[in-house]
Amino acid sequence: MNAAMVLAVNTWRQLLRTRFLPVVVLFGGVLVYLGLLLGALAGDVEPRVLLDVGMAVVEVMTCGALAYCAASGVLLEIEQKTLYLILTRPVPRPAFLLGRYAGAVAASATAAAAMTACVASVLLVKGAPAGTDLLLALWGALLKGLVTAAVATLLALVSTSVLSAMTMTGVVWVLGHFVAEIRFLAQHTQSLAAKALLPAVWLLPDFALLNYRDRLHLPGAGLGESLALGALYAVLYSAVCLGLTTALFRRREF
Amino acid sequence: MGCAVSAVPALSCRAVVKDYERSHLGRVIRTRALDGLDLEVRAGEVFGLLGLNGNGKTTAMKLALGLLRPTSGSVSVFGKPSGVPSSLAEVGYLPELPYFYPYLSPREALRFYGALSGLARAEIDARIPPLLERVGLSAAADRKAGEFSKGMLQRLGLAQAVLHRPRLVLLDEPVSGLDPLAVHDVRVLLRALNEDGCSLLMASHSISDVERLCARVGILVNGRLARVVEQKEWADEPGRLEAIFVHTVRPGGARP
Amino acid sequence: MRAALAAAGAAAALNLAFSSVSVPRLPARGGVSLAGEGVVAGAALWSLGMRRLGADLGFINLLVYYGTHDEDHDGHEHAAAGGYEDLLPRARRIRALDPYWSYPVLYAAGALAFNLERPDEALALLDEALALRPGDRELLATVAAVGFQKKGDLTAALERLMTAVDGPDAPTMLKNMAAFMNERLGRRETAARLYREILESRDASYHEAAERGLARLR
Numbered sequence: 002m003n004a005a006m007v008l009a010v011n012t013w014r015q016l017l018r019t020r021f022l023p024v025v026v027l028f029g030g031v032l033v034y035l036g037l038l039l040g041a042l043a044g045d046v047e048p049r050v051l052l053d054v055g056m057a058v059v060e061v062m063t064c065g066a067l068a069y070c071a072a073s074g075v076l077l078e079i080e081q082k083t084l085y086l087i088l089t090r091p092v093p094r095p096a097f098l099l100g101r102y103a104g105a106v107a108a109s110a111t112a113a114a115a116m117t118a119c120v121a122s123v124l125l126v127k128g129a130p131a132g133t134d135l136l137l138a139l140w141g142a143l144l145k146g147l148v149t150a151a152v153a154t155l156l157a158l159v160s161t162s163v164l165s166a167m168t169m170t171g172v173v174w175v176l177g178h179f180v181a182e183i184r185f186l187a188q189h190t191q192s193l194a195a196k197a198l199l200p201a202v203w204l205l206p207d208f209a210l211l212n213y214r215d216r217l218h219l220p221g222a223g224l225g226e227s228l229a230l231g232a233l234y235a236v237l238y239s240a241v242c243l244g245l246t247t248a249l250f251r252r253r254e255f
Numbered sequence: 256m257g258c259a260v261s262a263v264p265a266l267s268c269r270a271v272v273k274d275y276e277r278s279h280l281g282r283v284i285r286t287r288a289l290d291g292l293d294l295e296v297r298a299g300e301v302f303g304l305l306g307l308n309g310n311g312k313t314t315a316m317k318l319a320l321g322l323l324r325p326t327s328g329s330v331s332v333f334g335k336p337s338g339v340p341s342s343l344a345e346v347g348y349l350p351e352l353p354y355f356y357p358y359l360s361p362r363e364a365l366r367f368y369g370a371l372s373g374l375a376r377a378e379i380d381a382r383i384p385p386l387l388e389r390v391g392l393s394a395a396a397d398r399k400a401g402e403f404s405k406g407m408l409q410r411l412g413l414a415q416a417v418l419h420r421p422r423l424v425l426l427d428e429p430v431s432g433l434d435p436l437a438v439h440d441v442r443v444l445l446r447a448l449n450e451d452g453c454s455l456l457m458a459s460h461s462i463s464d465v466e467r468l469c470a471r472v473g474i475l476v477n478g479r480l481a482r483v484v485e486q487k488e489w490a491d492e493p494g495r496l497e498a499i500f501v502h503t504v505r506p507g508g509a510r511p
Numbered sequence: 512m513r514a515a516l517a518a519a520g521a522a523a524a525l526n527l528a529f530s531s532v533s534v535p536r537l538p539a540r541g542g543v544s545l546a547g548e549g550v551v552a553g554a555a556l557w558s559l560g561m562r563r564l565g566a567d568l569g570f571i572n573l574l575v576y577y578g579t580h581d582e583d584h585d586g587h588e589h590a591a592a593g594g595y596e597d598l599l600p601r602a603r604r605i606r607a608l609d610p611y612w613s614y615p616v617l618y619a620a621g622a623l624a625f626n627l628e629r630p631d632e633a634l635a636l637l638d639e640a641l642a643l644r645p646g647d648r649e650l651l652a653t654v655a656a657v658g659f660q661k662k663g664d665l666t667a668a669l670e671r672l673m674t675a676v677d678g679p680d681a682p683t684m685l686k687n688m689a690a691f692m693n694e695r696l697g698r699r700e701t702a703a704r705l706y707r708e709i710l711e712s713r714d715a716s717y718h719e720a721a722e723r724g725l726a727r728l729r
Contacts, residue, residue, distance in 0.1 A: 007370040011356075018358040042571045044714030045683050046614055050571070053564045061559070082354045086415060089320045089348040090371045091340035178560035180526075203523040210529060212560045219611055234529050241521045248514035255322045 004092040005100040012104025013111075016070060022112045029062040029116040033123060040127070048129035055120030056138035056214050063113040063142050064149045064174060070105035071153035072166035075250075084255060095247045098154065102243065106150055110143055134217050140228065141213030144235035148206045149174060151242035158249050177208035210234050263334045265423040265454035266296040266319055271328035273314055273478075288314040290478035292328070296423070296456050301449050303465035304458040305500055306475030312458040313351065315475070316425045319456070320348055332423060344373065347421035351428045353412030357401025361392050361411050364400060365418055372419035382418060390414045391440055405432045413441065423454045430464055442467060462497050472496065474503045553608055566609035573601045573615065577622060578716060598623060599632045606639065613650060616640040617675065618682040620653055625688045630661040649678040653685070669696065676705070683714035690724055703728050 016022045036054035043050040075098070078084040087097060117139045124131045152173050157166040176183065180202060187199040211231050273289040289311045296302040304312050317323040318330045321338020332342040355364050362383055369379035387393045390410040395403070400411065409432065416424055429445070430438045445468055449455055459465050465472055472484045482503045489496040556565035577595060602619035605612070616636055624633035637654045644650060652674035659668035669692045676686045690705035702724065709721035 004371055007367065011367055015356065015358065039568075039571065042574065043567070044574060044716060045712060046567070046570065047713050050567045053561075053567050057559075057561050057564050082350070082352070083356060085322065085348070085350050086353065086355075086368060087371060088322060089343060089346065090368065090419075091344040091373060092371050093340060175558050178558060184530075200523070203526050204519055205526075207526055207529060208560055210532070215560055215563050217563070230529070230532055234525070237525055238522065241518050241525065244521075245514055245518035248518075254324060255317070 003096070004090075005096040005103065008087070008092075008097060008100025009104035009107060012070075012074065012101050013108045016105065016108040021070070022066065022108050025062055025066045025109075026112045026115045029058050029112070030119045032058045032062075033116060033119045037123060048124060048127060048131070051123050051127060051129075052120065052131050052134060052138070052217075053214075055123060056117070056135070056142065059113055059116045059120065059139065060142035060145065060214060062116060063109050063146050066112060067105060067109045067146045067150040068153045068167050068170045068174075069163075070109065071102065071150040072157040072170060073163045074101045074105060074157075075154065076157050076163050076166070079255065088255065094250050098243065098247055098250055102150060102154055106147060109146055109150075113139060113142055113146070137217060137228075138214035141211050141231070144211040144231055145174075145208055147235045147239045148177075148208070148211070148242075151239035151246075152206065155242045155246045155249075158246055158253070173205060174208070177206040178212070179209070180205050180207045181209060206238050207234070262298060264295045264331075265298045265300075265333060266294070266456060267329075267331045267334075268292050268294040268315065268318070269329045271315075271318060271330060272326045273311075273318060273323060274326045288478055289318075289325075292475075292478065292480055294473060294480055296454055298333075298422075298454055299449070299452055300470045301445070301455040301457065301468050303469035303472040304456060304475060305460075305462065305465060305472055306458075307504055310475040311478040312475055313427055314478075316348075316427055316456070316458060319425060320346065344419075345422045347416035347419065347424040349409075349412045349416040349424070349426045349429055351431060353408055353415075355400040355403075355408065355411060357399060359400055360395075360397045361387060361400065361414065362396045364411065365415060368415045369418050374419055379418070386414050386418060389444060391437070406434060406437050409433055409441075410437070413444065417444075417448060417453075421453070423456065424448065426455060426457045426459075428459055429457060430459070430461055438464070462500060466496050474500055476504055553604065557608065562608045563612075566605050566612055566615070569601065569605040569608060570615045570618075573598070573605065573619065576601060595622070595627060598627070599629075599636060602636055603639070606636075610640075610643050613640060613644065613647060614680050614682060617649060617653055617680065618684055620657065621682065621685040621688055624657040624660055625692075630657045633657050634661075649675045649680060652678075665692065666696065669693065673701075683709055683712045683717050686712070687717045687720060690721070694724065694728065699728050 033055045036051055036058070039054055040047040040051045078087075078101075084097075088094065117135060121131065121135055124135075149170060153166060153170040156169045156173075157163070160166040160169065183202050183205075184199070187195050187202060190196065211234070213228075213231070271289050271292040271294075272287070275286045275288055277284050277286075292311065292315060294315065304315065306312050314323065318325055319332060319337050321343065324338070330337040333345050335342040335345075356367075359367065365383050365386070366376070366379050369382070370376070374382075383396075384393070387396050390413050392407065392410050392414065395407060400408065403411065409429070413429065416426070426445070430441055433441065442464065445455060445457075449468075455468075457465065457469065466489060470486050473480050474482045474484070482499070484496065484499055489499065553565045553569060556562065556568070577598060598619055602615055605615045620633040620637050623636070624630045634654065634657055637650055637657065641647065641650050641654070652671045655671035656668045656675060659665075659671060669689065672685065672689050672692070675681055676689045686705050686709055690702045690709065693699075693702035693705065706721040706724040706728070709717050710725075
């Protein structure tokens with residue numbers, strides 16, 4: 002097993018043994034089942050409400066968990082000095098980052114799948130199996146999670162604390178959902194300050210590309226080219242973030 | 256636990272300068288930790304490093320491990336630049352306070368670190384039992400490290416440092432916080448390692464341990480190697496190394 | 512610094528390349544009104560990429576608004592001509608969040624036209640929805656039904672409404688309306704079929720009315 006794989010497995014094990022991910026799944030599952038209360042008010046559209054509430058919970062919990070895992074993973078290793086016994090072995094520094102990242106993504110994907118199973122069970126009980134809608138929404142959540150984790154890993158290295166890294170990641174996550182609107186406003190505003198910020202907007206991840214959950218049943222939504230392009234975008238954007246993180250981490254002293 | 260002996264120095268520091276920089280209110284403040292360090296650990300020897308707190312012992316070790324980069328000068332391990340994977344493969348490290356993941360047992364931790372050192376699973380599993388026996392952790396092999404005392408963590412630290420049979424082991428305060436029995440066991444283990452051909456660099460405040468184990472001792476003062484003392488200079492006179500040390504680090508003291 | 516600039520350039524280039532990629536998106540500049548109840552929640556959910564959920568919650572709010580405002584309601588058969596002034600704005604806010612979701616449009620248009628006797632508001636809402644989905648059968652049928660109802664031609668209105676209620680997204684409320692209109696026109700079998708379908712639907716608020724309808728038809 003190469004070093005990155007060893008670290009990924011260790012990260013996965015860490016997140017399970019420290020009960021972080023089981024708590025995320027439990028909390029997410031509770032929220033999904035609480036969605037039944039909203040669904041009861043929705044009449045004919047109960048299945049849609051259950052799906053939307055459930056998969057929104059899955060996405061928020063998955064991305065939130067990944068932001069925490071990615072932000073805290075490297076910072077806590079540095080703070081607790083468990084990093085020393087890793088970097089003093091023949092482990093290339095990029096392999097350390099990649100391994101932690103991959104482990105966090107794998108563990109969070111497991112949690113997301115478990116929470117999605119809760120959503121599926123709710124829909125099944127209500128006589129409305131969701132089929133591909135559920136899988137599309139899950140796919141979008143996982144792709145957003147990839148990007149979120151990469152952004153959080155980068156911000157963890159440039160910030161001073163887990164809290165600030167997570168806060169900045171949260172801001173990027175929110176802004177990333179309406180970059181098209183921000184670009185439009187910045188282009189049409191008279192404010193010089195807003196126009197000066199426009200280049201920075203082009204750096205933000207465009208989560209609308211990955212927002213399959215919000216595009217279910219739109220004309221031409223979800224399948225084929227859109228899925229492949231979304232995945233490509235998520236992988237490339239994450240690679241850019243991780244590439245910069247690696248460059249910074251190589252130069253870091255401990 | 257065999258290590259091969261080589262003619263190339265195990266560790267070589269040439270004119271090494273290390274400055275720490277930090278920003279404060281827009282100004283950059285530099286602190287010089289090492290000021291032209293010339294240090295050589297010969298292959299197969301046990302070299303002790305003594306010095307007051309803040310005189311560069313840990314900095315020198317971290318430079319050898321690639322955790323720090325020299326501001327100027329060069330550091331090499333068996334002729335290879337420090338910090339690259341090929342030189343790290345030759346090195347084992349016991350930090351002053353070894354930290355382990357609290358949810359891992361010694362067995363799991365050694366499997367993890369052994370895999371990171373490039374050992375195959377079967378090989379790691381074969382090495383673990385005798386190694387844990389050697390460091391006195393057989394009974395706690397499957398307990399979580401989070402439950403361990405400082406002494407047990409130190410023993411586990413030693414185990415992970417030598418699991419992959421490195422040719423050079425760097426030990427930062429290896430007996431710090433250990434009870435006398437543990438100190439004895441560690442000394443026996445280190446002596447055995449060296450007899451197998453391993454080079455050791457040992458930074459310590461315990462002059463008595465350094466006296467017992469080391470062939471040569473370097474004394475760091477203000478980031479420079481002020482003096483290198485050969486074993487023959489203290490071997491026949493108990494307490495003489497301490498006197499040499501005090502004279503070296505305290506300016507104006509009487510030369511012993 | 513070089514690495515940071517390279518990464519920034521790569522991210523910007525990536526976003527530029529993908530900005531021209533044609534993926535289905537909700538309209539970026541659909542004007543979300545800043546007035547009215549629930550707008551903060553809607554805006555918050557929009558900013559978290561949950562426009563659909565915002566629309567769902569908006570529709571639940573609309574159901575609660577329409578379902579509890581007038582306590583004399585009796586399955587909507589005797590709704591007052593006035594009242595529920597906020598019904599159209601609420602439906603428009605739902606559309607702003609999820610413009611492709613026809614169900615709230617059909618529900619609100621049906622309530623406006625057939626219960627509250629405000630067919631012009633219903634037609635305005637339907638026209639806005641049709642602008643995005645010009646071929647939508649249920650919307651078109653409802654427009655026709657409202658049009659005929661406005662002219663007083665109940666039979667023609669009902670024929671068009673039946674086309675709408677047979678669709679998969681037809682609100683139970685419209686079905687209830689159609690059942691009642693069929694009952695009034697003496698089409699007992701059609702009315703009974705519709706009442707039975709209502710009893711099998713998820714919208715329990717019409718079950719009692721459907722049971723009463725079936726009882727009348729026996």
